Amino acid sequence: MSDNTNQDNKTNTDRRELLKGLATVPVFGLFLVNLWRKMRRDALKKSNLLADLFQEKSAPTVISSLPDSRHLNLGIIGYGGRGSHLVRGAGFATKGWTNAASENARKNKLDKGFETFMQQEDLNVSLIGVCDLFDVRADQGIDASKNEVRPGGKPLESATRYRHHEELLKNDDIDAVIIATPDHWHAQIAMDAANAGKHVYCEKGLTRTFDEAIDLYDTVQRTGITFQLGHQNRQVEANEKAKQIIRQGLLGDINLVELATNRNSPWGAWVWDIHPEGNRILI
Amino acid sequence: MKQFEKGSYNLDYSTYQLSGLVVLRVLIGWHFLYEGIAKLLNPYWSSAAYLLDSKWLLSGLAETIVSDPVLLSISDYVNMWGLTLVGASLLLGLFSQYTALIGMGFVILYYLFAPPFLGLEFSKPGEGSYLIVNKNLIEACALWVIYSFPTSHIIGLDRFFSNLDSN
Numbered sequence: 001m002s003d004n005t006n007q008d009n010k011t012n013t014d015r016r017e018l019l020k021g022l023a024t025v026p027v028f029g030l031f032l033v034n035l036w037r038k039m040r041r042d043a044l045k046k047s048n049l050l051a052d053l054f055q056e057k058s059a060p061t062v063i064s065s066l067p068d069s070r071h072l073n074l075g076i077i078g079y080g081g082r083g084s085h086l087v088r089g090a091g092f093a094t095k096g097w098t099n100a101a102s103e104n105a106r107k108n109k110l111d112k113g114f115e116t117f118m119q120q121e122d123l124n125v126s127l128i129g130v131c132d133l134f135d136v137r138a139d140q141g142i143d144a145s146k147n148e149v150r151p152g153g154k155p156l157e158s159a160t161r162y163r164h165h166e167e168l169l170k171n172d173d174i175d176a177v178i179i180a181t182p183d184h185w186h187a188q189i190a191m192d193a194a195n196a197g198k199h200v201y202c203e204k205g206l207t208r209t210f211d212e213a214i215d216l217y218d219t220v221q222r223t224g225i226t227f228q229l230g231h232q233n234r235q236v237e238a239n240e241k242a243k244q245i246i247r248q249g250l251l252g253d254i255n256l257v258e259l260a261t262n263r264n265s266p267w268g269a270w271v272w273d274i275h276p277e278g279n280r281i282l283i
Numbered sequence: 284m285k286q287f288e289k290g291s292y293n294l295d296y297s298t299y300q301l302s303g304l305v306v307l308r309v310l311i312g313w314h315f316l317y318e319g320i321a322k323l324l325n326p327y328w329s330s331a332a333y334l335l336d337s338k339w340l341l342s343g344l345a346e347t348i349v350s351d352p353v354l355l356s357i358s359d360y361v362n363m364w365g366l367t368l369v370g371a372s373l374l375l376g377l378f379s380q381y382t383a384l385i386g387m388g389f390v391i392l393y394y395l396f397a398p399p400f401l402g403l404e405f406s407k408p409g410e411g412s413y414l415i416v417n418k419n420l421i422e423a424c425a426l427w428v429i430y431s432f433p434t435s436h437i438i439g440l441d442r443f444f445s446n447l448d449s450n
Contacts, residue, residue, distance in 0.1 A: 017442065017443075020437060020438055020442055021376075021438075021439065021440055021441075021442035021443050022440070023305075023376075023438045023439070024305070024309055024374055024375055024376055024438060024439055025375065025440075027309050027313070027374060028371070028374050028375055031313055031316060031317070031374065035317070035320060039324065
C-alpha cells in the first residue's frame with residue numbers, strides 16, 4: 001500500500017516536473033501558428049497586389065523576326081541626330097558608332113549600349129534610301145546601311161543617296177520611310193510619302209497648323225498606309241504600367257500630379273553643333 | 284527567506300511573483316523571437332538603415348560598420364540570429380539566464396546607437412515620445428530583472444537540465 005502511494009507520488013511528481021518544464025512550449029506553438037498565419041497573409045497580400053499590377057489586357061508588342069518574304073526596305077528622310085537614332089532602332093548604326101560603342105563596353109562593363117543594340121530584334125529590313133542635304137550626314141547614313149555589325153548580320157542591300165525626298169519616294173522598292181527632318185517639313189513629307197504608298201514613321205511634332213493635321217489625317221485614311229507618330233514614350237512599358245496602376249485604383253484617387261523636366265543645357269535643349277564638315281553653304 | 288546569490292537558483296518565489304516573472308520572460312522572448320524571424324524572412328532587411336541614423340557615442344562605430352560590407356553583413360547576421368535565438372531561449376526557458384544578459388546587451392546597444400537625448404535629431408520619426416528613457420532602455424531593465432530573478436529552472440526547459448533534485 002505504502003509502496004503504491006510512494007509510486008503514485010513519484011508518478012505525480014514526475015508529471016508535475018514534466019508539465020512545469022514544458023509549460024511555455026504551448027506559447028512557442030502559439031507563436032509558430034501566428035507566425036505562419038502572418039506569413040500566409042503577407043504572401044496573399046503581396047500576390048494580390050502583384051496580380052492587380054500584372055493584369056494586362058495584352059502583352060507589349062514584340063516584333064519577332066519576319067520571314068524573308070516580308071523583308072521591308074526602309075528609307076530615312078533626315079539622317080541627323082534623331083534620324084540616326086531612329087535608324088539605329090531599326091538595326092543600322094555607322095561603323096564609327098559600333099566601334100565606339102564596343103570600345104566603351106570593353107572599357108566599362110556597365111555600359112550596355114553596344115549589347116542593347118546587338119541584342120535587339122532583327123526586323124528583317126534593309127536601309128536602301130538616305131535623303132539628307134548634308135553630305136556628311138548622308139554619307140553616314142549610307143555607311144550605316146552597309147555596316148555588318150548589326151543584329152541579323154550583313155545587310156541584304158545598301159542605301160542610295162537622295163537630295164530631295166520626292167526622289168526617294170519615287171523609288172518603288174522602298175516600302176516605308178522614317179521622317180526625321182526639322183519639324184516644319186514633317187506634315188508635307190508625310191503626306192507625300194503616303195501619296196506615294198509608303199508606310200510612315202514620323203517624328204514629333206506632327207504638323208505646324210490644325211489644318212495640316214486634318215489634311216495629313218485624311219491622306220493617311222485615304223491611302224490606307226500604316227502611320228506612326230514618334231511619341232515613343234507612350235509605348236514605354238513603365239508608362240503603361242503606371243496607367244494600369246492608376247486605373248485600378250491602387251493609388252486611390254489622384255488629386256495631384258507633379259511633373260518636372262530638366263533640360264537646362266544646350267545639349268538637353270537639342271541645341272547641337274552643326275558637323276564641322278556640314279555643307280553650310282546650303283543653309 | 285533564502286539569501287539571494289548572484290547567478291544562483293536559491294530563490295523562493297510566491298506563485299504571483301513566479302507568474303509575473305515567467306510572463307515577463309515569455310513576452311520578451313516572443314518579442315525578440317519575432318523581431319529576429321521577421322528580419323530573417325525579409326530578404327531586403329539590413330541593419331544599415333538603423334546604423335546610418337546613429338547619433339552620439341557610437342555613431343563613429345556605426346559608420347565604420349556600414350562602410351565595410353563584411354562588418355555590415357556580420358552585424359546583420361548577429362542581429363537576425365541573435366534576436367531569434369535569444370527570443371526562443373527566453374520563451375522556452377532554455378539557458379534563459381545567460382540569454383537574458385545577451386538580450387540585454389542587444390537592447391542596450393540599440394539604445395546607445397540612437398539614444399533619445401536632448402539635442403539629438405533622428406531622421407526616422409519615433410513611434411512614441413521619449414525623453415532619455417525609451418522602450419529599449421525599459422526592455423533592457425526588464426531583462427536585468429529576468430537575469431536577476433531566474434525562472435527557467437522552475438518553469439522552462441532548464442528544469443530538465445538543472446536542480447532536478449531541489450524541487
